[in-house]
Amino acid sequence: MQGTETRAAEVGGQGTAGDFFALLKPRVMSLVIFTALVGLIAAPGGIHPWMGFVALLAIAVGAGAAGALNMWYDADIDALMKRTAKRPVPSGAVLPGEALGFGLTLAIGSVLVLGLLVNLAAGALLAFTIFFYIVIYTMWLKRLTPQNIVIGGAAGAFPPMVGWVSVTGSIDLGSIALFLIIFMWTPPHFWALALWKKINADYSNAGVPMLPVVAGSDETRRQILIYTLILAPVTLLPSLTGTTGWLYTLATVALDLVFIHHAVRVFRVRDGAEGEQACKKLFFFSTLWLFLIFALVLVERALGIPSFPAVLG
Amino acid sequence: MNGQMTNAPFSKEDMARRKKRALVMALALGGMVLLFFITTIVRLGGGVIERGM
Structure with a gap:
């Protein structure tokens, strides 16, 4: 053989x-x-x-x-x-x-x-x-x-x-708005996973300079909060570019508030099982959040809800 | 290995894997032909026969 x-x-x-x-x-x-x-x-x-x-x-x-x-x-x-x-x-x-x-x-x-x-x-x-x-x-x-x-x-x-x-x-601006949502969503989503799963050692061994490895978990938590606070207004851009209407806007504001709540928890609760739990919750919620935000666009189209007139673009 | 290719035949398991891969590739190629064909029909649209040459 x-x-x-x-x-x-x-x-x-x-x-x-x-x-x-x-x-x-x-x-x-x-x-x-x-x-x-x-x-x-x-x-x-x-x-x-x-x-x-x-x-x-x-x-x-x-x-x-x-x-x-x-x-x-x-x-x-x-x-x-x-x-x-x-x-x-x-x-x-x-x-x-x-x-x-x-x-x-x-x-x-x-x-x-x-x-x-x-x-x-x-x-x-x-x-x-x-x-x-x-x-x-x-x-x-x-x-x-x-x-x-x-x-x-x-x-x-x-x-x-x-x-x-x-x-x-x-x-067009509408497509840039969708781009920006995923762009700003990725860092808090992935860094929450990195903190929760403690995959830092893995990346450290492989020589990949992940933020939690290079800057530490405190700085990563600060960056998670900053990106989340920028992400919230960015999610409203599709309504300003005439892509989405009232249902998307109202639901997104509610979803953003929950996202910010989880990010603040990650920023404040840093130690022990509770700190780990905060990261885990943010990771899972952020996954659901992205799905819902994008699904809302489809739902609005399916229900025939008119988009707002474009303020931008 | 000595950096030289051997001429031994593939094992039955290897052959089975290669056959399955070849089948998947054939299906993918067939799918692509179908994709181009249907797209051509769709892009032509209606009234093809009435169009001038």
Whole structure:
């Protein structure tokens, strides 16, 4: 058997279809599909349902490609962290070259499909999103700055904008508002997880300068509160740009107040089980919060609630 | 390993995995052909026959 094992290891082909699917980061992909759908529905005008499906498919595959390329590049640090050691590349199921080829093929394919079948601006923005996530975030800033989560948040904030541009062909203020919501939401969400799960040691071992590792938990709690206080007014931007109406506005104000309450708890209660509990609650609430904020846009469209007249843009 | 490729055949398990991957790739390619075909029809819209050449 020695010979066959060696051959398979040399030429690849040991990974199952499931291993390659795991390279796409399916959980991240599902969030991308949801937020891109909201961008697609929220955009003024309309799109043929089939073209909307094609746009969502291309955006989802593009996000998966970015995930695969991220796992290819980060295999060295993934192998050092408990949370990521079992990923297909560090575990040896998929060879680095296979992950690179898979990611590049899907990246080029998704950009071409979106650009040629939907519109060129959307294709170009998807290409930029993948470039930003892989080159700017993964290769450059993730291992360089403790604000890496903020940069990564920007990459994660592009999908609703790509969905929007798939309909309109241009980047409008309404799409920037959706971008800013995810951009400002990511740091408090992820830092709450980092404080709760105590994954700092993992990142420290891997040499990734996460904010809690570099600046300590007190500074991280302060930054969580600052980002949350900026996030609250940002969530009202869709109402000022004529994207949403009264239901979104009222519900968002209520959700923002709960978010701020949890962030203040994290800032104030720092020690022991209670401090840990505060971080855990903020993390789970922030996940639900983002889902509800974006779902509200869909609900308003489904109920035919008119948007406010645009004050901005 | 000695840096040299061996000529030993793949094991049954490896072959099964490769076959499944090939099948998934074939399905993906077929899906893409269908995607382009349907999109072409959708973009053409109605009244294709009446259009001038």
